[in-house]
Amino acid sequence: MKPLNQPERRTRLWQFSLLYLLALLVPLGASYYLFSNSSIADENARLKRELDQTHQEQALLTTRLDTLTQHLQRIDGIDLRMMAESNPNVRSVLLLKNQDYNNAIAARLSELRNDTARMQVPAHRLVARNVLRDFDIYRSTRNSIDVLRQEVTKSGEGARGSERLVSELATAKQEASSAKQQVVTLQAALAAASARGGGGGGGGAPVVAPPSNNAKLQIELLRDQVAFAEADCQRQRALDHKPRSKERRQLLESSRTAFIQILQDPATDDLKQSIEQTLAPINVELGREPRFFGLLR
Structure with a gap:
């Protein structure tokens, strides 16, 4: 038996099929667009x-x-x-x-x-x-x-060096004072000896011989040592000041002058060599040429 509403059923079937195809085309188209577009893959890679x-x-x-x-x-x-x-x-x-x-x-x-x-x-x-x-x-x-x-x-280090220089300066002053005392003692002895030797031809006073050359040399050596100690004290005082300062230069000039005065007539060659060795760094710092060395030799 054939249904009586066959045309209506056929119409409804075609309508359902078309609607189903339209509904299926939407996800299929979206899927094709998503998977066929390489920009998304590139973005993911980036x-x-x-x-x-x-x-x-x-x-x-x-x-x-x-x-x-x-x-x-x-x-x-x-x-x-x-x-x-x-x-x-x-x-x-x-x-x-x-x-x-x-x-x-x-x-x-x-x-x-x-x-x-x-x-x-x-x-x-x-x-x-x-x-x-x-x-x-x-x-x-x-x-x-x-x-x-x-x-x-x-x-x-500078403070420790200053303390050392002060100690050395005090020692040098003590040595200079001791040398001065020895010079005074020797001078007094020589004066007494000269007075006893040159006093009139009276009575039986003993004749005292004049001082020997050795005593004179010792006195000259002591005098030079005292002058050397005083000049070296001025040099030590100069080292306490800052380099290139006015006070340092003045003290070095004074010390150099005192050393040169001793070099005019040194008592011994050893003293002369010591003075020349001490003057060498002073001349370098003051910018002086050691011309007097050649003239005095």
Whole structure:
């Protein structure tokens, strides 16, 4: 038996088929558009490359910063040891180690600067530049600290040298005073001997021989030694002043004049050589040519 509404059924079937095909074409068309368009795949590849680049730059920055941090920790440890160390030799070794670590920091910063030029992520470039700027400030401050530390060391050495010079000057003054006393004693003895030898032809007074050449030579030597000690005291006082200062130059000039006066008639050749050796650095500092050496020989 055939249904009575066959035309209507056929019409409804065609309508359903057309509607089904239209409904199926929408996801099929979208799928074709999505999978046939290469821009999405390219975008995914680009994002993957950027992620890999980000990870690489982050790992590089972490390595550089860890290395710099380790060097800073070593420098801080050496600074703490130097504050408690009094041995100058050990302090010199620690200073050399600190200098090596500072040089290592400078090398790492140079590498980081080169890496910054190749970085693709703006945030990483900004971080690297901030680190470089901060470390440049640190290195400048560190150089100032090292210079001040050297100045403090030099000041301490200068103070110790001044104390040594003061001690030597006091010793030289004592020696000069002793030599003066000996000269006075010898002069008094010679005067007494001359008075006894030259006093009238009376009675049986014994005739005293005049002073020997050896005594005269000893007196001249003592006089030259006293003059040498006084001139050397002026030289020692000049060394207490700053180089190229007016007071230092005046004292050196006065000391040089006193030494030259002794060289006019030195008592012994040994004294003459000692004076010439002492005058050599004085002439160099004053810019004088030692012309008098050749004239007096």
